[in-house]
Amino acid sequence: MNNFWAKKIEKDGRLFWLPLNQHLEDTANVIGLLWEHWLSQGQKNLIIKDVGDDENAKRFTQLLGYYHDIGKATPAFQTKKSYYQSDELDLSLIEKLEKDEFSDISLLNLTHPNRSLHALAGQALLESYGVNQSLSSIVGGHHGKPVDDASSVVMQLKSYRANYFQEERENQPVHQKWKKYQKEIFDTGLTKFEFNDVNELPEISQSSCIILSGLLIMADWIASNESYFPLINLEDDGLDIDQETRLMNGFTSWFKTFLWEPESILDVSTTYQKRFSFSPREVQEKLASAISSSKKPGIFIVEAPMGVGKTEAALVAVEQLSAKTGRSGMFFGLPTQATSNGVFSRVKSWLDSITNDTRQNQSLKLLHGKAALNDESSNIPRATGIDIDEEIDGSVVANDWFQGRKTGILDDFIVGTIDQFLLSALKQKHLALRHLGLSKKVVIIDEVHAYDAYMGQYLYQALRWMGVYGVPVIILSATLPGKRREELIKNYILGSGKKWRDTIKPDNLTTQETYPLITYNDDGVVKQVSDFEKKENKYVTVHRLEDESLLTVLLTSLSDGGVAGIIVNTVKRAQKLYQLISKKIGDKNVELLHSSFIATHRIKKEKQLMAEVGKGGTRPIKKVIIGTQVIEQSLDIDFDILFSDLAPMDLLIQRIGRLHRHDIHRPHKLQKPHIYVLGTSEDYEFEDGAKAVYGEFLLIRTQYFLPNKISIPLDISTLVQQVYKEDDLVLGEVYQRAKEKQRKLLLKKECQANTYRLENPNTRSQKNMIGWLKDSTVHNTEEYGSAQVRDGADSIEVIVVKKQLNGISLIHEDVSLDISAKAKQIARETLRLPLALSAKWTIEDTIKELEKYNMKYLASWQEEPWLKGTLAIVLDDNKQFTLNGFLLTYDEQLGLMYEKGGKNG
Known part of the structure; x- marks a missing residue:
């Protein structure tokens, strides 16, 4: 077993590898430390509910880490070529196996090795040992996408036996040798984590599967990072590695912030003074009181006019709800990048106050497409590795590991666009990571009135999944139509496992016109706070x-x-x-x-x-x-x-x-x-x-x-409710046609949203991760995902610069720029193209033409980190550019103008 490889690379003429058993050990150890030092108590409770107690849950989680790459102990994987095609490295590792009596493996030529990729192979092997599908499907999905149906697993050991055992015939010695070593890994895992046999492995809920899947992916990525857990020389067998030192060196290099575990707020007034230097206003006080008196808080909808301090109310609510429900962070979602940037400063100030109290680092991230260009976010100090037991002065920091496109949502405190939340309801690869990140936090969604019917479908489903995880959600709005108010709270409660018909709720939930208004659930009871003092109108x-x-x-x-x-x-x-x-x-x-x-x-x-x-x-x-x-x-x-x-x-x-x-x-x-x-x-x-x-x-x-x-504010709610009521008006044929058109449009939007939208959680047919992402979008970029959850509108963004005699300049300048020196500055010069060029019927042609233009004239931009992956247009002397049949003109007073009739090219 010591001769199986998990990773291999040739660097500077030297050969390195990592034995499979070492990588399994690393991942099991890392996931164990993530359980202790990163996972919130609320997330742990979800797993513990299925497994029994904290100790059993941690052992079960570590076993997942140990089993995750068992599928690499197969001929299909062990004969894979190295990434950079190092023949010497590949041959040396094959020779190790031949010396270990895997005879003739150097001559093996598998017909379909890619039909048994190692994640799927791991699931097939585990199920052959009697492991239940809740555990095996996590292993099968640890590269981002679980299998779509159980039959594809069953057929593995029947149809692709050579991929698993080199020789299809079971009576052959090499076949038995593969089987022996694979089973040895399995049995070692059971023994190592104190399970007597396979029957002791618990069957867990789908929601627990998803959290553990995300945690496994995270642990695997950390354990696979060579800066934390280095590969060893090929001549080294790894038997002398000091496991404790390797683990502590690796994990503490990654570990940047302590788990935030706030204490209960005893005096709300003192907290407001400390955080914001003012006393709480009525809406703020009553929201804090509702949270304080609730036994099992869930979703809170705050409808109040501008200027009452809804943002500050939500931030204090985060502290209260985190303490009550065992959450360890926050996601604050807003409609646009501009609103996200605006709130970021206020959140940073609040978090500075918290870190001063706790004397612990907390990591804050701005999460949207142009966050890297925000100076305040960029200027937050980068965190350095700290000792788990170290006491330090607290400060707001940025953890570089969370700067990745898919790891960003895992950071402690996040301010971002609503897309980052809506994407939790879109079937996309590595979705479990997004669920892991959100389930750790309290979620705030601001300006909910700004989201249209299409986005609403993703919002409802995302809330349903937050309900299943027990994630507290705070919804902020100037006011909401009664039907939307009901749908928000209904989906959350359905996610929590309760039937809507059994929920105790006010008779006037959808017709309540009192303003301000706080609507929330305490377990299976919906309550409202409407007794606010009358303000001067x-x-x-x-x-x-x-x-x-x-x-x-x-x-x-x-x-x-x-x-x-x-x-x-x-x-x-x-x-x-x-x-x-x-x-x-x-x-x-x-x-x-x-x-x-x-x-x-x-x-x-x-x-x-x-x-x-x-x-x-x-x-x-x-x-x-x-x-x-x-x-x-x-x-x-x-x-x-x-x-x-x-x-x-x-x-x-x-x-x-x-x-x-x-x-x-x-x-x-x-x-x-x-x-x-x-x-x-x-x-x-x-x-x-x-x-x-x-x-x-x-x-x-x-x-x-x-x-x-x-x-x-007296008339606000009444007027909104009147407009959005589903009653009829006698306004003639024009109104009736408009009503029918609206009905069809909403139905069409709902159907469109359903195409790639996640199914309901924990249904009778969904007890594991098999089929969780079936029929997922084939586009795996965040840009595509954001366009999908926003119905694709306004989805093409380009950099706009101006042509100069010796190169290019910014629009408002006439001096040619050094592209490399000014790449970040250039990357800020972005503009969203008008709908005429980004609508569904024209977007593909627009993108093709842009890509062709950029490849021809701006290919060197792809060498610059700030410009890589961007599309740009270079305006001529008249500040014009022709694109997909439209003449674009940029005017510094008017902005971008366009007219049909320009020539392509």
Whole structure:
């Protein structure tokens, strides 16, 4: 058995290997230390529930680590060529086997060696020894994807016997020798981890299988890292390795942060003062009280207006829920990269306070496509290896091991885009790692009203899986339609194993219009907190306005100065309005913000707006700010007067939230808040862009229920519930057609989402990992996954630079850049292409053309780490580029413009 190899490599003319028994030992030891020092108590409890007690659970987990590569003890694996095709290395290892009486293995020529890859081979061998499928399927899936059906395992030892035993005939000595050594590994594992026989191995639930699968993959990757667990010289048989020293050296090189185990909060007021330097407000206090009084907390939905401190409420709730449920970290999900970046600073400040209390390192990560370009995230100190028993001063650090695309979700504290959570419901390779990372944490999902019906399907299923793991979830929203509120809590409770019909719930769960509102479950009981003190309301006067009158009303309103906001539904409409208004009042008095600016330009614009019209801003005498949905989603800015395209009621209210947001002095004419709503129509003939973005049905209902005066926050929930109710309105054929169109659209989106969406957890037919990822997406990139859970919209991002005589420059510069020296700076210059170029019917052609262009003109970029894998366009002297039949033009005032008619190439 000592002559089987697990890893081999030739480096600088020297030959190295790692015996299989050593790698099995390393992985079993690492997974044991992960059980002790990394896995949260909440995760352990899930396994312990199936296995019996902590000691048995740890032994069982280590046995998995020991068995994970048993499939490498086969001719199919042992005759594999080395990665860099080192004939000398391969021949030397084959000679070791021949000396060990595996006769003629050098002459072996297997017909289908790849039909028995070592993970599958391991599962087949274990099942041949009587191991139950919950354990064997974890081994079979430890390279990221479990087998799709049990029959593929059964046929292995029948159809591919030579892959396992070299000689198909059972009476041949070499056949018996392979069998003997394989069984010896199996028996050694049982003995080593104190199981008397195979019948003592417990059968565990599917959810436990997934957590252990993720933990096994993690342990295997750590144990396979040569920096932690080095290979040995080929001449060395490995018998003299000091196992304890090897383990401690390897694990402590990887180990960077202590397991966060917060104590219960006894005084909420003291915690708020310590963390944020203020006393808790009513919503914050009542959420903390609901958590404190709950015996088995699950999901908490907080609906409250802007400015009440929902973020801080959620962060303190993380501390409370972690202590109650044995969680050891947090995931904070937001709709966009911009909102993620904005919250990251606040989370870091909160975590700094925690590390000061505990005097222990905690690792914080920003997780989205451009996180590496965020300076605050990049400037967090890199963690160095620490002694497990060492006492140190605590600080927020970054653990480099978690910088990988698939390991990022395993970090302790994460702020990221909602995709990172929704991906837990998408069938993709290595999904168990995502479940492992999330199941360790408390999950916060912010701005839930921003997620459409398609994304909602992934959100519901992800919540169902959080329910099965007992992961506490905090949902934050300005307000939610009652039906969505019910679906969120229903899916979580169904995941926890309870029947919805048996759940005790308020009669008015979907019709409750009290605001603010906290809805949560305590085990099988749904409760609501609605007794909030009545706050002083802000009365907003609503006017309906034709586009033709916009300029007149705007100029009249600002005759004494003031800041006006104009929020419209499409980029093209925003650009046209900018051109119209800036001609009248000058470029300096008008600002444009939308998603079609290069990222660095947009960030600069956002910072400038925050400095001028954010809280405590300098506030110009006269300013018009024109923008799209990016303003309603992410910026804490304040308008004296607001103009807005008609949008669904919840989003319209979000926009109104930027009107008279702060308590400041205002021009005489703008003392009271007014909103002018554009795009209403008596015959419900809406502007094409609005229809494309939101559909006619919700626009009709919003227009119908839109009052002449809105009381904020009193009317918020009532108005949203009215628009999203499933009742009928007598509004003629146009409404009925729109209603039917909406019904079909929602059904289509649900069907589309179901294509690659994960099945329900722990069903009667799913007691292990077999078939868990059946029919999974063949695309295994995170970029594709994010596009999938967001319905593919806006999914192509390109770097945009400008052509110069001697190379390229940034858009706003005329000096040629050294690509290598400025690669990171160039990587920031990104832009999402318009839907016309990234819609389902055109996206493939666009990508093909981009790849062809980049291969021809920018091939050297792939040599740069910051630019590898990116696509770029180089604008000509007129700042133009032709792509897939569209002429793209970039203007620093207007952003990206496009028109059909450009020539390809």
